[in-house]
Amino acid sequence: ITGAEGGAPDAPLVLVGAHPAARLRGDPRVRWFHSVNAGVDALLDGGWPAGVLLTRTVGRMGERIGQYALAWVLADCQGVPGHLARTAAPPGAANPPNWPRGQTALVYGTGHIGTAVASRLGAAGLHTVGVGRAEHAPGGPFDERITAGEDGPWLGRARFVVDALPLTDATRDFFADARLSALRGATFLNVGRGATVSLPALGRALAAGHVRGAVLDVLTDEPPAPGHPVWELPRTTLTSHSAGITAGTDITADFRACWEALRAGQAPELAVRVGRGY
Amino acid sequence: ITGAEGGAPDAPLVLVGAHPAARLRGDPRVRWFHSVNAGVDALLDGGWPAGVLLTRTVGRMGERIGQYALAWVLADCQGVPGHLARTAAPPGAANPPNWPRGQTALVYGTGHIGTAVASRLGAAGLHTVGVGRAEHAPGGPFDERITAGEDGPWLGRARFVVDALPLTDATRDFFADARLSALRGATFLNVGRGATVSLPALGRALAAGHVRGAVLDVLTDEPPAPGHPVWELPRTTLTSHSAGITAGTDITADFRACWEALRAGQAPELAVRVGRGY
Structure with a gap:
């Protein structure tokens, strides 16, 4: 997990990773989680905190x-x-x-x-x-x-x-x-x-x-x-869950696209519609 | 071999097949041979009679x-x-x-x-x-x-x-x-x-x-x-020479294209340039 930790105690957190760390689950500072995977069912299992943006990596x-x-x-x-x-x-x-x-x-x-x-x-x-x-x-x-x-x-x-x-x-x-x-x-x-x-x-x-x-x-x-x-x-x-492996450059490219959409005031194309499940 | 045999003794012959029959090799009535194969090296081996059109099947x-x-x-x-x-x-x-x-x-x-x-x-x-x-x-x-x-x-x-x-x-x-x-x-x-x-x-x-x-x-x-x-x-x-198998419909389609080109007075696109070898 790469977060914006170390800032002010109430600073908003942007996290990138496969799973949010357990201690940050439910932390109100978490505003956005960017999943390094395309499949987010494991993240949504057990509910996703309201108001937290979830985006995902699709890459190539x-x-x-x-x-x-x-x-x-x-x-x-x-x-x-x-x-x-x-x-x-x-x-x-x-x-x-x-x-x-x-x-x-x-x-x-x-x-x-x-x-x-x-x-x-x-x-x-x-x-x-x-x-x-x-x-x-x-x-x-x-x-x-x-x-x-x-x-x-x-x-x-x-x-x-x-x-x-x-x-x-x-x-x-x-x-x-x-x-x-x-x-x-x-x-x-x-x-x-x-x-x-x-x-x-x-x-x-x-x-x-x-x-x-x-x-x-x-x-x-x-x-x-x-x-x-x-x-x-x-x-x-x-085969070994290898059909659509995500490369590191896929993660950074998709995170950047989400970041730029948000800065422009738009909903990222890779935002997960939590209610739908993907 | 499908020929126009049975016509007049000096009628021109059009033959379709893999190899011309040995008894027709050098027969001056043979004007055109349409190969059912794409590779014609075996046909050209030993020389091809001058003035005889050779066309080939490429199909799909x-x-x-x-x-x-x-x-x-x-x-x-x-x-x-x-x-x-x-x-x-x-x-x-x-x-x-x-x-x-x-x-x-x-x-x-x-x-x-x-x-x-x-x-x-x-x-x-x-x-x-x-x-x-x-x-x-x-x-x-x-x-x-x-x-x-x-x-x-x-x-x-x-x-x-x-x-x-x-x-x-x-x-x-x-x-x-x-x-x-x-x-x-x-x-x-x-x-x-x-x-x-x-x-x-x-x-x-x-x-x-x-x-x-x-x-x-x-x-x-x-x-x-x-x-x-x-x-x-x-x-x-x-593998078994199976990459580009020729289907029957490929042969008839390519023969028809040659026939129509000749009727229109054009050189068939599938004519073999004998001197070049393909």
Whole structure:
């Protein structure tokens, strides 16, 4: 935590960090907390003090998570795991790729991250359907925009499902049996929050073939312990919450943007709407 | 081979296929051969009859090879092989990605394929340097354009080298000890022709660490036999000449374009310049 400590006893405090220090929780001098992370669910858990501005770091996370998603989508379409395995155990038969053009990707979350993911998938020829709140402007890189209540007809057609949801009361266990069992062979990627997916339901969907394979960058328990059931999920690859790592320059750039907006008397674009949860 | 056979004994013949039938080689009725492949080195080997038009199929190969290259570049940057291996043998340490933005990719070949490859790599943030004949127009998606004689200073800076060269007398064993030993940890991808790379030299460059890893879609002997030395190359993945597979609709579309150009009295864009070799 970098604060403005050491000033007058009643001077306003601006804090930057992952969590406010426990002793400063509820301190009336704290006026603004800038989170070095994009996800703020852990900060909001248990309530956020009224009147304290909360801003967050997004940085180039959208670009990076978009490339992560594209890497795994293309790895899937190009059969990268199969080629790696065949090279380890030669010789192999020809393994033609399965081109992404025209295949449907459902992208859940239509904010910074979902938009950047769709932009990269769209450039590779996928048909992108953004699933998000109606208030998010239509258009952007999405070929279609729907709300979460409208995804039913799309689930059976999706070749890829990208979870870029924030964690809120509305999104906890969002991907449970109802949605996952409606899939027909989609590859599932989670770049959002671990708790938006029910791992037991994902296991059932993988076993039944509703989910063809999974790539999980986030889990509720990170890193998972050696005996954790997630290691037993078939056709599942775990990455290490590394899809959208925040660099130090991202934090300073986003903090500076917030600072300059406030000096100009404007609400920072990266201000968290606490009531909404992100 | 689909010909206009069955017409008058001296009627001109238009043939479509991979190779002209041996009995039609040198037949003066043959006026035009449309190759269902993009690479025509095997057709030109031993000479091409004067006055016979040779056209070729390119189709959407550029787009597809571009996605193949992007898939392996992003797989490399995102550590896909490492994540797959770690998931197979849990648990794993965090493995942050190595973002492509600003890294240099040398793309050898600045025609259809090299251009499409650079376009996709550029969209992922790589700095692309096209290496090709001076007659190819500058610009396009390349950040820089050089000729093959000018690549020396770039070899030590390249993070990726993509070989999209046709096979001609000038490109046989183009990647031999001189070029490969000048690399400083580049990942090498071959989507062009197998014989443009000396496999013994590649093996030495891999052993010395000049080449960090290799992805080879093409080889002189395809598929390689189980005892072939290519299987022993370290950190090398073989794919099955599948980067730019030609679909049936590509052949008909490209043949139609040639046909229509000829009817309009124009030289087809896909006509091979036999003296040049592609």
